[in-house]
Amino acid sequence: ELEFFFPQEHTFALIKPDAAKHHKDDIMQKVKEAGFTISKIKEEALTREMAEQFYKDHKGKPFFEELVTCMTQGPSVIMVLSKENAVEEWRQLMGPTDPEVAKQTSPESIRAQFAQDILSNAVHGSSNREHALKSIECAFGELDID
Numbered sequence: 001e002l003e004f005f006f007p008q009e010h011t012f013a014l015i016k017p018d019a020a021k022h023h024k025d026d027i028m029q030k031v032k033e034a035g036f037t038i039s040k041i042k043e044e045a046l047t048r049e050m051a052e053q054f055y056k057d058h059k060g061k062p063f064f065e066e067l068v069t070c071m072t073q074g075p076s077v078i079m080v081l082s083k084e085n086a087v088e089e090w091r092q093l094m095g096p097t098d099p100e101v102a103k104q105t106s107p108e109s110i111r112a113q114f115a116q117d118i119l120s121n122a123v124h125g126s127s128n129r130e131h132a133l134k135s136i137e138c139a140f141g142e143l144d145i146d
């Protein structure tokens with residue numbers, strides 16, 4: 001009945017390869033504590049095509065090649081997270097892009113606690129609902145959850 005007032009939203013979330021290797025359990029713990037439902041999950045290395053699709057807005061930037069290499073170097077944990085206001089809340093839980101900033105402004109965030117540096121910054125999350133839907137379809141096919 002609550003869902004009538006607080007409809008679920010879905011977002012696309014990913015634990016990047018380095019963090020998937022070293023901090024997966026701790027990050028999954030924070031996901032659950034924050035009240036997300038894990039609607040879909042798989043562990044697999046992104047292909048170059050997928051990494052380029054997720055980061056197409058950054059094509060041409062000086063860090064793009066490094067970013068794609070970093071994202072394809074090993075298995076990622078790829079998820080659909082569901083919750084009221086999921087897109088925004090997952091971004092909040094991730095924290096700012098740069099872990100040095102994250103440590104100052106959001107010490108409880110995933111990036112403050114588990115990011116290595118601004119490139120290997122532990123997690124990815126869609127920045128809006130449209131991007132979320134596109135990334136979910138790209139990773140899992142048509143969205144078949146309510």
Ligand code: RTP
Pocket residue numbers: 055058063067096097118119120121123124125126127
């Ligand atoms: P994301 O897209 O991964 O969820 O992260 P975001 O919105 O916080 O960061 P964004 O500005 O979209 O950048 C995407 C990813 O590119 C890498 N990056 N490196 N070396 C650099 O200055 C730099 N800036 C961004 C990070 O891996 C970031 O997550």
